[in-house]
Amino acid sequence: MTYVIKARSSATELSILRSLHSRVALVENEFKRFVNLSKGLEGEDQFIHLIESLQSDTYLLHDICFEHNHSVFQIDTMLISEKEILLFEVKNYEGEFVYDAGTFRLVSNNQEIINPLHQLNRSIALLRSMLKSSNLSIKGYLAFINPEFTLLQAPVDTPIILPTQLKRFMKRLEQVPSSLSAKHLQLAEGLLKLHLPKSPYVRVPHYAYEELKKGILCSSCFTFMEQKDSRFMSCKNCGLSEVVDDSIMRSIEELRLLFPDRMITTRQVWDWCGSDVSIKTIRRVLGQNYTPKGLRRHRYFVDKILIDSTTN
Ligand SMILES: [Zn+2]
Known part of the structure; x- marks a missing residue:
């Protein structure tokens, strides 16, 4: 293969x-x-x-x-x-x-x-x-x-x-x-x-974190989703419904793609997701899917896989 x-x-x-x-x-x-x-x-x-x-x-x-x-x-x-x-x-x-x-x-x-x-x-x-x-x-x-x-x-x-x-x-x-x-x-x-990672063939416009509208985008039609209840997000535009954990994970990956230099903290993800999902939920999703680094107030998260491979 x-x-x-x-x-x-x-x-x-x-x-x-x-x-x-x-x-x-x-x-x-x-x-x-x-x-x-x-x-x-x-x-x-x-x-x-x-x-x-x-x-x-x-x-x-x-x-x-x-x-x-x-x-x-x-x-x-x-x-x-x-x-x-x-x-x-x-x-x-x-x-x-x-x-x-x-x-x-x-x-x-x-x-x-x-x-x-x-x-x-x-x-x-x-x-x-x-x-x-x-x-x-x-x-x-x-x-x-x-x-x-x-x-x-x-x-x-x-x-x-x-x-x-x-x-x-x-x-x-x-x-x-x-x-x-x-x-x-x-x-x-x-x-x-x-490979030259900053390939001159990849051209994207300049953008700043502050000027982007925050919230969770639908994976199907890319409009903003709303929280249905504590477990589900839904899209009014196309009707898609998604487990909130998956929506948050997707948004984290999108944040990392757009801003690779930003630290993934609970507050950062909460702000990026449009602050309508509770801090508690964000903390739980990060804790379950990423590895925490740093002390309490300065805690940030990195990929689980990366840590695993360095300890092997
Ligand atoms: Zn949609």
């Missing part, structure tokens, strides 16, 4: 924009970005779904960004199998294109577009140089995922996967036997360490 070592950062950006959209007014270009990202992700969903459902043993890293020899390069999806590393440049282009003497042109107006194969080849070359000592071979593919995309005169010897070939490509990939060892995991984790 596939093991996802790093998820998509566009998914993170979308989550942030989705929260902001509910809690503060986005300016026009930010809202546009939000809508485009939602649409773009829908387009990429099929590819991600296909590659993450591969039955053969592989490690996957999505949206990773490296710097090597003063050059920054980004890879949409990297697949590590027993014998090779595959890079995928994923494009959601729509319309009719023609491939002619190494250039991509729009059929409608004969306009040349930036050749995505150049970017892919650059990434392959940089990664090869970065992983000089590895004996895995490195190959790259340009995957067009939009079913409304056509490429005329696509030569068979270019590493292009057309929307109609995606499923077959994945099937072939699955038939290559692959078994992963500690060496592969070391490689995947080493690459994750080299």
Whole structure:
């Protein structure tokens, strides 16, 4: 099966924009970005779904960004199998294109577009140089995922996967036997360490804690929920009902996503949840699901798993 070592950062950006959209007014270009990202992700969903459902043993890293020899390069999806590393440049282009003497042109107006194969080849070359000592071979593919995309005169010897070939490509990939060892995991984790976390490709607008509307957002329609009784939250907009513990946990994760530097204290979570859930309930949920650190008045909470792994 596939093991996802790093998820998509566009998914993170979308989550942030989705929260902001509910809690503060986005300016026009930010809202546009939000809508485009939602649409773009829908387009990429099929590819991600296909590659993450591969039955053969592989490690996957999505949206990773490296710097090597003063050059920054980004890879949409990297697949590590027993014998090779595959890079995928994923494009959601729509319309009719023609491939002619190494250039991509729009059929409608004969306009040349930036050749995505150049970017892919650059990434392959940089990664090869970065992983000089590895004996895995490195190959790259340009995957067009939009079913409304056509490429005329696509030569068979270019590493292009057309929307109609995606499923077959994945099937072939699955038939290559692959078994992963500690060496592969070391490689995947080493690459994750080299990843530039503040990738210049993730752009979100600036926001401050104080300017965001507080409260618990519905997980389905992202409007604010209300407390039904001591155990349940409900959404007036879509009718969703949820155990209050789950609503609080979700809100804590959202808070950590938006403000990774803030300490998770009882009062902080209470304020973030719009102060309508009782302090007592917040304290109980934090106590049951996180590990307390620090003394009484300065108590804050961290992940249970993180503590467990350091004591092992
Ligand atoms: Zn709702």
